[in-house]
Amino acid sequence: MKDKLFDYIEKDNFVFNLSGMTKLLCFLILTFTVMFSYDARVIAGVLIFSFWVLHVSEIRFSQIRVMLYYVLVFLAINFVLTFVFSPQYGVEIYGTKHELFTISGRYVMTREQLLYQGTKVLKYLSVIPLGMLFLLTTNPSEFAASLSSIGVSYKASFAVALTLRYFPDMIRDYNDIALSQQARGLDLSKKERLGTRLKNVMNIFVPLIFSSLDRVETVSNAMDLRSFGKHKKRTWYAFKPLKKADGAAFAVSIVIALISLGMTFFVNHGRFWNPFIS
Amino acid sequence: MESKKPIISFKNFSFQYFTQKEPTLYDIDLDIYPGEKVLIVGPSGCGKSTLAHCINGLIPYAYRGTISGTLLVDGKSPGESSLFERSKKIGTVLQDSDGQFVGLTVGEDIAFSLENDLVPQSEMKETVKRVADMVNMGGQLRSSPFELSGGQKQRTALAGVMVDDVEVLLFDEPLANLDPLTGKTAIDMIDRIYRQYHKTVIIIEHRMEDVLYRHVDRVLVLSEGRIVSDCPPDELVCSDLLRELGIREPLYVTALKYAGVTLTPDLHPGYLDTLDIGRVREALLHWQAEQPPHVEKEPGDVLLSVRDLSFQYTPRRKNLEDISFDVHRGEMVSIVGANGAGKSTLAKVICGFCKEDAGDILFDGQSIRDWTIKERSFKIGYVMQNPNQMISKSMIFDEVALGLRIRRLPEEEIRERVWNALKICGLYPMRNWPVAALSYGQKKRVTIASMLVMDPQILILDEPTAGQDYRHYTDIMEFLRSLNRRGITILMITHDMHLMLEYTPHAIVITDGKKIGDGGAVEILTDADMAERANLKLTSLYELATKARLPDPQGFVQQFIDHEEGSRNEG
Numbered sequence: 001m002k003d004k005l006f007d008y009i010e011k012d013n014f015v016f017n018l019s020g021m022t023k024l025l026c027f028l029i030l031t032f033t034v035m036f037s038y039d040a041r042v043i044a045g046v047l048i049f050s051f052w053v054l055h056v057s058e059i060r061f062s063q064i065r066v067m068l069y070y071v072l073v074f075l076a077i078n079f080v081l082t083f084v085f086s087p088q089y090g091v092e093i094y095g096t097k098h099e100l101f102t103i104s105g106r107y108v109m110t111r112e113q114l115l116y117q118g119t120k121v122l123k124y125l126s127v128i129p130l131g132m133l134f135l136l137t138t139n140p141s142e143f144a145a146s147l148s149s150i151g152v153s154y155k156a157s158f159a160v161a162l163t164l165r166y167f168p169d170m171i172r173d174y175n176d177i178a179l180s181q182q183a184r185g186l187d188l189s190k191k192e193r194l195g196t197r198l199k200n201v202m203n204i205f206v207p208l209i210f211s212s213l214d215r216v217e218t219v220s221n222a223m224d225l226r227s228f229g230k231h232k233k234r235t236w237y238a239f240k241p242l243k244k245a246d247g248a249a250f251a252v253s254i255v256i257a258l259i260s261l262g263m264t265f266f267v268n269h270g271r272f273w274n275p276f277i278s
Numbered sequence: 279m280e281s282k283k284p285i286i287s288f289k290n291f292s293f294q295y296f297t298q299k300e301p302t303l304y305d306i307d308l309d310i311y312p313g314e315k316v317l318i319v320g321p322s323g324c325g326k327s328t329l330a331h332c333i334n335g336l337i338p339y340a341y342r343g344t345i346s347g348t349l350l351v352d353g354k355s356p357g358e359s360s361l362f363e364r365s366k367k368i369g370t371v372l373q374d375s376d377g378q379f380v381g382l383t384v385g386e387d388i389a390f391s392l393e394n395d396l397v398p399q400s401e402m403k404e405t406v407k408r409v410a411d412m413v414n415m416g417g418q419l420r421s422s423p424f425e426l427s428g429g430q431k432q433r434t435a436l437a438g439v440m441v442d443d444v445e446v447l448l449f450d451e452p453l454a455n456l457d458p459l460t461g462k463t464a465i466d467m468i469d470r471i472y473r474q475y476h477k478t479v480i481i482i483e484h485r486m487e488d489v490l491y492r493h494v495d496r497v498l499v500l501s502e503g504r505i506v507s508d509c510p511p512d513e514l515v516c517s518d519l520l521r522e523l524g525i526r527e528p529l530y531v532t533a534l535k536y537a538g539v540t541l542t543p544d545l546h547p548g549y550l551d552t553l554d555i556g557r558v559r560e561a562l563l564h565w566q567a568e569q570p571p572h573v574e575k576e577p578g579d580v581l582l583s584v585r586d587l588s589f590q591y592t593p594r595r596k597n598l599e600d601i602s603f604d605v606h607r608g609e610m611v612s613i614v615g616a617n618g619a620g621k622s623t624l625a626k627v628i629c630g631f632c633k634e635d636a637g638d639i640l641f642d643g644q645s646i647r648d649w650t651i652k653e654r655s656f657k658i659g660y661v662m663q664n665p666n667q668m669i670s671k672s673m674i675f676d677e678v679a680l681g682l683r684i685r686r687l688p689e690e691e692i693r694e695r696v697w698n699a700l701k702i703c704g705l706y707p708m709r710n711w712p713v714a715a716l717s718y719g720q721k722k723r724v725t726i727a728s729m730l731v732m733d734p735q736i737l738i739l740d741e742p743t744a745g746q747d748y749r750h751y752t753d754i755m756e757f758l759r760s761l762n763r764r765g766i767t768i769l770m771i772t773h774d775m776h777l778m779l780e781y782t783p784h785a786i787v788i789t790d791g792k793k794i795g796d797g798g799a800v801e802i803l804t805d806a807d808m809a810e811r812a813n814l815k816l817t818s819l820y821e822l823a824t825k826a827r828l829p830d831p832q833g834f835v836q837q838f839i840d841h842e843e844g845s846r847n848e849g
Contacts, residue, residue: 010420141382165382168424173667179631180668183660184681184728185652203670203680211666218377224340225370226380226391226438230362235396237381237389237406 010139014245015057020138021146022246026253027134031127033257038093039273040119042260047126049256054129057137064132071128075121082117083107090116094274111276140164145236154234166215173211177204283353284309285367285446285478286333291347293332298343302328304503306347312445315472315479315493317511319486320500321524322718322747326482329500330450333480335364352445365391369439373451375431376423384410384426385419388437409437412475413467428617429460433467440471446478447471453485454745457616457773459813465491484747486520487528487818490549499523511548516541524749529776530822533838534558537565550818550825559826566828569837575783578607580643581767582628582736587637589627597623599791600637605736605784610759610768612782612799616813620791621771625738630654655681659729663741665721668728674700674711678728699730702761719750723757730761737761738769743777755781756846775814779803779839787812800839804832 010016015023034046082089090112091097098111144157186200223229264271288308294301302325310316320326331337332349339361348355352367372378381387385406392402410416413433423431432452439447449468453461469492472479483489486497490511497514499507501523507514514520520527530550534541539561546552582605589598598620605611613621626632628639630651639646641657662668671677678699682692700706703723708716713724722742729737742758743751751774759781762768772778778785778799785802787795795808802808804820819838823831 139382141386161382162380165380165423169376176662177667179626179629180660180662181670182631182651183629183655184732185655185684186680187652187684206670207667211664214666215377218372218374219380221336221340222372222378223380223390224336224361225334225365225372227362227365227394228390230394231396233396234393235399235402237386237393237399237402239399241399 009063011058011137013056013058015053015133015137017240017243017245018137018249019146019240019242019246020143021150022242022249023134023138024143024146026249027130029253029257030130033260034123034127036271037260037264038116038119038271039260039263039268040115040122041273042263043119043122043126045259046256047122050126050129050133054133057133059133059136063136067132071124075124078124079117079121082120083109083113087113089113093272094276096274096276098276112274115275139238141236141238142240145239148234148236149239155229158228162219166219169215170208170212174204174208177207177211282311284350285312285352286310287348287350288332289348289350291332291345291349293328293337293343293345295328295341295343301344302503303332306505308498308505308508310446310478310480312478313476314495315469316481317486317489317494317497318480318482318500319484319497319520319525321484321749324500325503326500327450328503330370330448330480330482333446334368334370334448335361365439365444366442367444368446368448369442369444370448370450371432371435371439371452373454375428375435375455378435379423379431382422383419384415384421384423384430384434387423387434388415388419388441390438391442405441406437409441412440412471413437427460428455428457429464432456432464436467436471440475444477446480449479449481449483451483451745452481453483453488457813458488458775458815459616459810461485461488462491462815465489469493484525486526490528493549499525510543512543512546512552513548515547516543524747524752526748526751526776528818529838530818532842533819533822533834534562536838536841537561550821553822553825555825562823562826562828562834566830566834566837569841572833572836572840577609580604581607581609581641582769583640583643584624584628585638585640587624587627587639588635589623589632590635591623591632595791597791598627598634601788601791601793602637603786603793603796605767605769607735607767608762608765609784610762610782611770611784611786612778613769613771613786613788614773614778614802614812614814615788617773619788619812621788622740623791624788625660625740625769625771628654628738629658629660655734656732657735659726659732659734659737661722661725661729661737661739661742663744665718665725668725669713669721672712672714674705674713674716674724675709677713677724678731681728681732695731695733696727699727702730702764703727703757719746719753722754726757726761734766736767736769738771740771741774742770742772743774751777773814775803775817779817779819779835780842787814789813800832800836804835 030046034043037043087107091110093116094112096112100109100111102108141161144161147157147160148154181200181203186203192200288306291303291306292301293303318326318329328337331341335356337343338345338356351364379387380390388406388410389402392405406419407416410419413436415430415433415437418430452464452468456464465488468479468481471477481489494511496508496510498505499514499519507519515527515531531547534547539558541547545554545557584601584603587598587601588596590596601624613624615621623632627634630649646654669677671680675696678696679692682695697706697709700709703726705720705723705727713721716724743754746754755777758768770777770782782799785795785797785799786793787802787808789811794811795802803814803817806816809816817835819835820831823834828834
């Protein structure tokens with residue numbers, strides 16, 4: 001049974017051993033770099049880098065397969081829609097126009113448009129593996145610890161960990177309740193009309209909410225009885241102190257960001273890289 | 279001991295929740311001294327949990343109400359200390375071992391209190407390891423709660439309060455979610471911690487016999503908010519107080535009373551181990567000779583036949599393997615086995631929630647392999663353990679009518695069938711009430727009624743009496759027996775051995791997805807090897823009979839059951 005939202009399977013390698021805070025910061029820096037720049041060369045570099053990190057982290061393909069499919073479908077739709085709604089945006093931002101072929105009316109495909117859309121796809125493809133990496137290689141409690149160490153209130157940070165702790169329980173409750181309702185003839189399959197199906201799902205949520213409220217009382221009692229909220233701060237069992245590797249990872253991210261900025265200001269003299277200027 | 283200062287001292291103490299009309303606790307006078315081991319028993323609603331909340335400080339810090347009289351913990355009144363200070367003195371292990379597991383791993387959960395106390399990480403890791411070893415969880419610090427059994431979660435919770443080096447350990451219904459053997463282990467563990475680390479231990483539990491497997495200094499009996507008895511077990515079991523209050527006394531004690539033994543404290547009847555067996559043997563022998571022979575009921579035809587059933591959720595592990603058994607029409611059958619043995623999975627496959635990988639299920643001689651969940655639900659009703667997870671309507675009538683309305687029956691027929699089901703379940707006078715006005719046991723009946731309206735021939739119930747005190751347990755079971763007499767075949771998943779002995783002549787034992795036993799409940803609960811493999815315990819009746827060297831100990835157990843049923847029918 002799928003009891004876990006996304007499997008956090010602990011491994012011993014460079015990526016896993018980084019602190020959650022380092023991973024979050026590197027993720028944010030690289031995302032910024034990729035989002036800021038429209039230089040396909042820089043972005044392709046980040047793309048290769050992020051796939052290399054994915055490889056180093058020993059994450060199995062099966063762990064990210066489903067997410068990957070969603071991303072690809074999203075990218076395909078995004079690609080088509082971008083062209084439908086703004087077929088000349090590439091021309092607009094690059095300031096040149098090299099026509100390739102005409103589909104009809106204003107739908108003229110240009111090299112600039114292809115470059116623009118291709119760059120966008122690259123952007124997503126390079127950032128998304130980094131996001132997945134962060135989620136799959138970070139122990140939620142350790143992440144909560146990191147959040148709180150950069151100044152987020154520990155009650156809010158702990159809520160993150162607590163949600164992950166009880167989410168599978170709620171899924172299990174939901175499944176149990178769904179079964180008992182189905183045993184009374186409630187149809188949740190596609191055979192039933194959508195309206196009825198939605199109503200039937202409501203029949204599951206009512207008991208789910210009540211049983212969850214019971215659970216909340218137990219959890220809050222258990223936490224009160226073990227001094228949660230006693231001090232303004234707390235220490236963390238799962239906290240990973242920063243090591244040399246964290247510094248190295250951070251430095252690499254900064255270097256990539258600087259390269260990108262350097263390209264922007266000194267080579268391209270702007271956010272866009274236009275190879276079509278002759 | 280009397281010369282010491284009490285660690286917990288109630289004087290003329292009463293408590294009333296703001297949300298209640300009447301006080302929940304009246305005139306409590308109670309001193310608990312350091313190093314004592316105290317058991318608190320009482321029927322549901324007697325105020326046990328409220329008393330526990332007063333001791334651990336949730337009252338008045340989390341639950342508000344009016345207090346009169348005084349309560350001193352370690353010489354301090356609630357006003358003089360905070361909940362946090364209180365929890366450094368008194369560690370509480372809650373009943374719901376899953377809910378109180380707040381960490382993502384065992385290590386984190388044990389460390390929780392230390393984290394909140396700003397203990398540096400290196401020191402914290404040492405303490406966690408040391409305390410985890412005390413409860414044999416040291417090897418599993420990195421395990422997530424999903425990989426742990428109920429017993430292991432409870433031990434984690436125990437470690438989680440012991441990191442604070444508390445003086446008092448308070449256990450709120452520690453046996454509620456454990457199978458009999460795990461429960462026995464838990465009581466052993468509590469006793470070892472009590473002796474080795476000199477803690478004061480307070481156990482709140484209504485399964486008295488199981489707690490008295492190890493020594494306790496005294497038993498407090500609570501009834502309707504008052505302490506009605508406070509004495510050592512040897513004295514308590516001599517009186518009829520427990521029976522009068524609807525609390526189950528140890529089965530062997532009941533047997534001694536049936537045999538006409540006048541119990542006195544000097545027989546040491548509080549524990550089976552200390553009982554002066556020589557002085558009661560004659561009476562038992564005499565009683566056994568007097569009992570009428572056991573009459574086997576003629577079995578009906580086979581109603582449900584499970585043939586070589588196999589099922590697995592994941593390729594790695596078989597959850598059910600080649601299970602075969604027959605259930606006859608009109609039987610009451612219990613399905614027993616350790617947690618995770620595959621009992622619930624079996625029920626799910628029979629109801630069609632899961633599709634078997636191999637084998638077949640015959641209903642009335644006909645294969646139901648291709649029947650949908652909906653089609654099966656007309657023949658087989660499934661009642662979950664927790665009624666709150668089944669009830670989705672706010673009115674009783676609507677809830678019971680749900681299954682029929684889905685089938686779009688005419689409203690008149692629906693009303694007639696719902697009323698009928700409500701009458702059978704004794705809920706007819708409440709037919710227009712909201713569900714929220716009902717007690718737990720009544721809600722249970724609503725869920726059973728909502729199955730009965732579909733007119734099933736078999737009812738499968740998952741743990742029908744879990745968490746119920748003896749009185750409610752008897753209510754539910756007598757009700758099920760009355761349904762059974764109306765011709766409904768009943769299958770129950772349970773680890774309550776009393777239920778199995780008293781109500782289900784036929785028991786099926788499942789361990790690791792395989793059937794290892796199928797026969798009379800009495801035979802299974804008197805078979806040491808079988809009981810151990812299925813995480814059950816031998817019944818204390820059998821132990822009494824062997825201890826007294828009765829000629830036919832197994833027969834003695836059967837005679838006891840027959841006698842109980844006979845006296846209940848007369849009464």
